[in-house]
Amino acid sequence: MKALAALRSASGTGPRFALLMGLVVASSIPTLDTLLQDVPVLVGLRDGREGLHGPTGCMYAAGFDAASSDLANILRSLSRPGALHKCIGDHTLVPYRGALATLVLLALAAGLYWWLPAARERWRRMVPLETVDADGALRAELAALCARTGVRARLRFCVDPARMTAGASVYGRSGSYTVSLHSGLLPQLGTDPEGFRAVVLHELAHVHHRDVDHAYASTALWRAYVLLALIPTFAVTGWILILALSGLKSPWWPAAAPTLLAPVLIGLLLAGLVHLARADLLRRRELFADRRAVAWGADAANWQRADPAAPGAPWLRRLTALLGTHPRWEERRQALADADRLDRVSPLAMFLTGISAALLYRSLATLPVLSDGPGSLWITAGAVTPVLCFALGLPLVRASGTADGDGRSAAVAGLWLGFGLLLGEFVSSGQVRLDWMLPRPQYLLVFPLIAAVPAVWWSQSLRLALALPRQGQRWTAAVGCALVTATVLWAGLRWWHTGGMALSLGAVGNQGAELAAYYARTVPGDWHGYGPDLSAFAGGLALLTPLSGTMLVGAATLLMWLVPLALALLQRAGPGGTGLRLRRTLGAGLAGALVCGAGLVLAQLMMNQSRPATTGAAAAPSVVIHVWWVTVTVLAACLLTAAVVAARAGRSRLLRGLLAAQVVQLFAYAEVFLLFSADGCLGPLNTAFDVCRWRPANGLIIDGQVTSLTLVNAILGSACAALAGAGLAWAVRRLRGRPTADSAAEPAPTAAFRPPSTLLKAGTLLALTAPAVVLAAVTFTQPSAADDPRLWQDAADAAGKQRGPAPPAKAPQTRAWQAASWLNNGGTRHAQQINAASLALNSELLKAASGKRNADGKVTLDEKAFHRRCGALSRQVEKARDYFPAPGQDLQKKWSRALNQVHHGAQECQDATVPRKGTPHRTDAERGRLFTASLNEIVNGMRTFGTAVQDIKKTATSPAK
Template identity: 30%
Template sequence: MNTHGSPSRVDERALSAGTTVRFVLLVALLVMSSSLMVLHVALALSAYDGFGCSLAAGVAPGIDSAADVIARRGLQWEAYRACSIRYAPPPPWWVLPGWWAVLALLTALVFWALSRWKARRGRAVPLAAVDHDGAVARVVAELAEAAGLRRPPRVVIDVSASSAGAVVFGRTGRATVRLHGGLLALRAVDPLRFRAVLSHEFAHIANGDVTITYLTVALWRVYLGVALPPFLLWCVLMFQRAPNSPVWSSEAPIVTRGLLLTALLTMLVYLARADVLRSREVYADLTAVRRGADPTGWSRLDADDVGTRRRLLRAFLELWRTHPRWEVRRRALTDPAVLFGVYALPLFLTGAAATITHSHTMFALTQYAQLSSWAQHGAALAAAALVAGVVGVALWRAVVFSALIGVPGPSSIRAGLWLGLGMMLGGLAAGQGTINEWLPARPWVFLLLPVIAVAFTSWSTHCARLWVVAWRGRSLRGVMLLSVAAASSALSVWFVWWQTQGVAAGAGWWFDVAGVRDDLVTYLLGTAPDDAPVTWVDTAFVTIMNTTTNVLALPFAIAALIGLWVVPMLAWWSRPGIDPPRWALAALAGDRIRPGPPLPAFRRVLLPGVCGGVLGAAIVVAPVGTWFGVDVDASPTAFVTAELFGMQLAFLVAAAAAAAVARRTVPEHRLAAALIAAGTATLLCFGALLLSRVSDGCIPPFALADGACSSETGVARRLFDLILLPALPFVLLTAGLVGAPRSVSARRAVRPRTIGPARAGVLVLLVGALAVSTVAFVQRAPVAGRVPTPAEVQQASRQAMDAPPDGPVPASTRAMQVEAWFGYGGDDLLDDFSVHRRDLFAAVTAGVEAGATIAELHHVRPHCTEIVAFAEEGVRYFRVPDPSANELWESFLVLAWQAGRECEIALDADQAEDFDAAMQDLVTAQNTGDRVLRASTRGRDRHRLVRVGRKRRATTAAGTPPKPVSTPVPSTDPPRNPNSVGLLAGVPVTARVCAGISAVPAAPGVRAGGGGAAAGPGSDRRS
């Protein structure tokens, strides 16, 4: 602790300043926001028609909620995806890369032009033209050498400028310093100020600020001049055509939100730009003073404003300045606290920028393809790295500074709330959870964002405090990067969950507890579940399973979560010492101040974890399913759910107990101790569960079907997949809540720890953590690159969703829906059937008239196959938005499929009577198809009906079957009954759904998280 009367001078270079990461954040904001504008404009100029596919799917604009839209799309995802690809295709793939190339080229041109403009002959002359005796050149060379520059920069004089200032421009490797004429004249009167101003500009060159500064300016000007105007013009055109749009009630939120988002992004970009430029000015001052400049040479006093209102106004205006006020610069020279503070604006900007960047990255990617787990995690990791790079580094700097000068550290709760507020505003502005609504159906779900932000800042802050005490090396940058990497990895898992399930929950969607439970029980037992009522145990178990399915499919998810307690645990691997660490000596220029008491013995963290593990082991080795009062014979479904949930609950109880004890034994680092103890208890509890079940050879839920025990490998894998992995996120959440510090406790004396036992304990736990992470990665990596097919997404949606009710819809809306259904594929399907049936009848008629028998008509079999294929394609298309017409449509498809299959079977078996019956059934199917057309004519456009009707009559036969086939060839096989070849004989699962027959549930691993999958039914393709 610092016992000095005044704060020690802390070297601002003790840790990375973080300004480069903030510049990366600025670039990401500029690129993402301009790319979004370009994408919207390109969609408007293309044949994009996203609303048509939604109307064909039965979406009622202005009536259906966002959850209903998700369900209507997801339950018909094959048709919706195919419709989007055909009628709402994204712009060509080269549009965004082309825009990035144009953006880079224009930025380079503006960057080059800025240097040429500032150095133009009409405004600046070479130094030699006015420095006849070379005195100024000698001062320039002296100051350049003091600044560490390899050679003096080019110096020009702006003789027309009377101010006593200077500016550096160009690029870092070839910079030019332009001195104002007033400064040159001041050299003889005030040489200290002349040298200070020149040293400040040379410090910019030494710090590498020149290139970044002018790239920032160039990017901003390209954004304002090239990207913004076309988008604003698009918004104007959209509002102009609003009165003529029948779906403006759904378009209005999108266009308005896009305009507001553009304004917000423009403001965020400007504030981020100003923040980057301001911070670099302060660091240039410090660099100049460290190289010998007089701090009084350029700092002036501001006006004396002591009023509260004036101070608040001045603080607000400071946010928009690219150069800090003189008072701020002067204070930074004497008190470095301003450089190590955690301020609200960067936190807010970072939260908003990360959320918007991630949301629109996913939007842009899903325009072109569905995403694999790797792609989803990569996009999330980029956004999380921005947050960790800006906020994590700022928290580390604040913790280091407070530890060195002995003052309280930064408030992680305050920092998290500002970060979470930015994430909330960014998510709402980006339209998360709204689809085509103005606001999410469940706005309270967005309160999870500040909660997770506080968790992120709390972990980062307490991990920094731990490592500041433990690390003895020359620099903290290595352990800081390790901590930032762990935090960004864990945060990326959250971003994936939020984009896939959190956003859908905000839109009003949630999974069906009974459906998910029954699917899982069917997968485990291999038999249909019984009709057990849904209890709180079922709800808790399904919530744990379904909320973790998506994120646990990520290969690195488990490693990222385990890193939250492994990284703090590694602090006990470092060698203890009594003397101040070397990094503290360097930061305080030799001042021997210790940043805090040494770490306590590792056994104070390990023993609570062992005790918690023993408690959990005692629970899991018992038949925990019976504790909920469930009888296995009465309800196998309820028993399976209770048994699995009981095991997961044992893990949570063990973790909570271990965390509660650890936070009391290690109060100085209670959060880290709680996480480590909970992780230890989890590993021990799982080991006990594994030994008890594998050694027994059976686990009750897996032996209910036939009484046989599963193999040891199967038991171990199912315990790993169904118990340990789903419980792990909730274990960490429980430990974090228990270990969260409620107050700052007084530090007490701690005896130096011994390194041998500590490293042994750390090594054992590290091996266990790596084993779990490796197994999870090996299991998931082979399938992480696989993209789910539309059929799999649709099947998962049907397992997790209930169909929204068909409520009353205005006649005009119903007419638009039916018109879209016909226009986006319904007409084509009906015409295809008519053509296939006509060609079949014509071929059969020609054969019969030529005297052919059934054995001589095998050449017509391809026409029968085409009809079967048509029916299978028809069941993959949208259901008719009109309920009465949809009933006829389903009957029509069933009749067509049965008739086509009967035709194939009759030809294969040479059964003339069955073949003739199939032809008659095709006539019945044709008549049913015509009834579909007539049933859907109510309210539709009459001109459209006339055209469709004429088209149909042109391709439709008279409605009678061909003449009966001549006497069939005798066959030894009995005639086949057409009814024996029903839908279940060979029709795909989608046809069963169309026919009203439930599909067989898939394994839980296929589940895509319902309607919230990034590329699934919850993704918003502007409609």
């Protein structure tokens, strides 16, 4: 009960403060690491080549061209992704250099946090309370107020003689606070004691809520960040711009201006974000302090004060009010008069949270320990979820679950959170891009849905959880709902970073011809005439495959509809109590399943027109395309059902849409199984067979392919469709002048309500859960089912590689930078290692030549020693092969030809000295001839190798034209 009471009185701003401070700390690590890396280079900068160090040099070594496009540079970097990752890791001389510098920043922030209260006291020249309270009346009044509030922190009072207003303030550090009474407040103890008590109680409320800790900790940390990170970043960028504008040839200016200016834009965005978010948080905590002071007995009439007149237009005053840390008196009076005002979600708060989340992910993704894998996304989702859950959940907890929670507040909060993610992603992604605008920016619009789906799901599911009969059940259900919310948010962010970003960059274009070429080699049959189908196939795979094989997302999507269903069935029976109206919802799902069956029949009839006359292998192309359109039909039926059900629902729109879509999904899989198992017996609906026979194996294979692509995506897509349907219905009602409230859309039943029996509840839950769990288990445990979508996506990737590498840089200066970076970041090292291995082999030859000879005048070779030397040379060549391609097609041909020649000679040397198992038997004479030929090949290869290295060095040192 204490925990519930604490939640009901909580302000909910703690998670937002934690997110904001976490963002500042996370941003400090990459920012300081970049500064420590760039400043020594800039000090001795003479020409553009000195700028090709660290990650910059690795990017140019991989073929980066500032005059090219983002997509072309991505394709170049993906030609050797392992080499790029290793190069960047090797250049991090101190892996935790940025983290160590951040520790210094945190130490400075801690010093500021400790020093600021003392500095304020000396600056304001505070006077001890005893000097102005001769009779002790003031101290007695303050002691009585402290006793009334129960504040246990170490607290002292002083007077600010320079402040003539009738106010007060509190400052200090954790565990030790000082309340500064303005000199204009002291006379009110005799003239207006209630006004005096209201001011003091307000400051004591700040102490009770630990607002001083939040304010001073955020101030100290932000000032330390500005001093050590932000100002130096601006200075470094300004110095680079000055050098670039002065005529110095820079690898980044002007072609890569977005990448160069991205730190400045991110710094400005971070500065504005921190100030706006901190001001918004402090204003909100002021309102909660007012509420607490009134709860302690302060007279609300003391808040009847007039706001000072401010010049400027009303919109300008509202804009500048966002920068202040104290709300207007009118806003404070409204918050006291309207008890629910503080429970409403602030769009500004959600928008700033979204920006914080995007910047936090970008900062975390640059850390070596989080650069690989989804760790940075998990931390981001884990930081945002408490903010979302507290903002939308506290109003329900305070109302003991009786509040609606299904209105527009959750959707609006989620949309603003998504818009913040969109802006943060757009700005921060410029750090790794060249283009000011993404080639396909429309895909950025997915961010509002990425945030709105978990927000609305959490709000509606928590309402069901709080309606459970027992407190333990409510807590357990709430924690489970929060975990599902975090996973769904993580899944949305992961989809963007694994698939959506590639779509926005145009990496998935018209790949129909590529897929046709791939299938022509792997699947027999005539693929002519399937170009449009394959184009749709390629684009659809890019949308569906990023999350289709993730087991964690599969479990979350299963719980997205299973948890609300279980919560609705566990509640006490009542007419319309849950808002899910299970009978109508399940009935709508059955209607959607019938629509899906009709769609499958229509797809069969349409595909039958392009079905080849002969069956067997010739029908394989038609079957592949047919399976794809069956997949599209299943997805479309689920999305359409969810949208229609949500549009017509009154409450719990999202949950009802998900339940109905799940019914459609389960029946659709059964329909697909029946259609393809009975293939050959359906006349015009046949796909690949004409002989009537029951083929359950065929039905399972096709069903597995459809399930692997739709099991996860159908639920996530249905959630998005439900929000879209509910939003469209709300807009139509608003345009027609009808009530838009959820309660008005669903009238109460007039007939007598008959609660379902426990057996019926258990049967409903089992009938829906069992097949879904079995399908999920089969899909995510059988490699064939889980790998099919991956193989389909790999089809487009494999076919895309047939286009060959991206064209080389055309500008001579860029090619020189690429060659220099190629040499500096590993090319020279690999060349030296190959030369060293070759010299070791020559030394072994000289050693053998100077040894004893036999009666025939021939030397005796140490075959094992030569086998080791040749093996070492072969391994060094293999390492060089894994390095970046040489800059330019002409240089790469020479480099590759030399490596192949040396590698072949080294392997022949190994086979001649110590034959591998399974190789044909050779006589000693044959082995001798093979050994001599291999040495000659190595010598010729090393000669070509030296020429290739010299050509690359000439390119690197060639003057700019």
